[in-house]
Amino acid sequence: MAGPIPELEECATRCARRLAEADRVLLASHIDADGLTSAAIATQALERARIPFETVFEKQLDADAIAAIAATEYDTVLFTDFGSGQLDIISEYEADNAFTPVIADHHQPATIDDDGESVRVDTDYHLNPLLFGINGASELSGAGASYVLARALAAVADLPPDESIATDGGTTTAARADNRDLAALAVVGAVGDMQASGGELHGANAKIVAEGVDAGVLETGKDLALYGKQTRPLPKLLEYATDVHIPGISNDQNGALRFLDGLDLELKRDGEWRRWASLTNDEKQTVASALVRRAVSSGVPATKIDGLVSTAYVLPDEPVGTELRDASEFSTLLNATARYERADVGLGVCLGDRGEALERARKLLRDHRRNLSEGIDLVTQEGVTHEDHLQWFHAGDRIRETIVGIVAGMAMGNQGISRSKPIIAFADKDDEHVKVSARGTHSLVRNGLDLSVVVGEASRAVGGDGGGHDVAAGATVPKGDEDAFLERANAIVGEQLS
């Protein structure tokens, strides 16, 4: 099973039993790659367990969104990739018998003030790795929690043999019958939430990877740690790869071309540059060795060079050269849909629509890529403001609030943007509200940083609300209160890192 901790599985079984008892379920999920894959896993598990359901997506599960959910006829609501952080509100509806919540999430659970002490709110059907000593920011994502639930649902649903499953043959039949085939989506969700730190997935995520490999829906192996191995022409792959800066290649169009031309390989076919994924192992080896040599000779430190290789998560059923074959490219494709109000498109792709949904998603991806690169340029050119313990920028309406956090994270490490302080980004949400996104690094977290506390406390201090993870968090605050928010956040970060 996926959970290394028996209590996590017991909890999943309890949640699954509750779902199996329901006449029908309203599934509510979050609008990012992890939320979409969570929903795709949950919908397939519900469908296979023959539990009728309907799906809704929310940008943010705030009081209004929960009220709208409570106003529906559904008695059972399954929340995936959010819900824990809103248990203070959700539990009130539960107490009023508006609905029974079942939650598969990995965010920090809400706390309430009990006689001056902050205590966690809980509910009977709450599946969250953080309750079982598993790190929700790095060891299990929302999609991972949904996968653990799906596995439990297959076990408790006690189904008669399903003909559509039985005709598949071989390992696929068994993997579908116990929902192990859904492990690939769980890995896409975890990668989308940036849980592959230090180049690979850890802990409970690693167990899911092992189940996926076993079920034949995943392949893993050490590979070049660059984004775009499936779809980017080789020169672009190298030019745009900036996580490890290689002088004369990274951010250098002509440099990348010269480097490739200098190799004794046929890297063009019919006049077009090939993609990394289409190279033979020997060709890959030649390019990778030359890259490492170049990095060494230009003085890139050995620790950085190690970062050029990481574990790739490949979906072998998807065609070579498509976004869907690589977990990282797949997750970006999903963000390109859901963060632009087209969660339906992303969900369609996750559920196997390789026609209209995929075509639409690819169009959205082109826009998303452009928005990210323009956003990063904007922040890098205009710079950030440095306070003692954090740095910040305000994008106003120039970066979409749904991607400002991604931009902030990607800009860290660029000229003038430090990796030794967390970054806070603001973007307009509506006339009265501003979105806050905060990003840190794993090294800051090891030194005590917890952005979910920083952003939660500082936003509530100015009448907003927020939360998230230690390494990445977000909030909504009233427009005009940015300075007060920053002052408070700066003080809390200072305390955490002292």
Ligand code: C5P
């Ligand atoms: O809401 P959810 O948990 O799915 O989102 C997590 C967010 O945290 C993602 O936007 C992800 O990119 C971000 N993150 C990050 N750095 C990490 C881990 C997560 O920016 N190391």
Ligand code: C5P
């Ligand atoms: O929106 P952004 O990508 O910055 O979110 C970072 C993390 O903070 C995500 O895990 C998100 O779910 C969480 N978040 C939250 N409450 C908010 C906004 C974001 O828990 N109001």
Ligand code: ZN
């Ligand atoms: Zn998530």
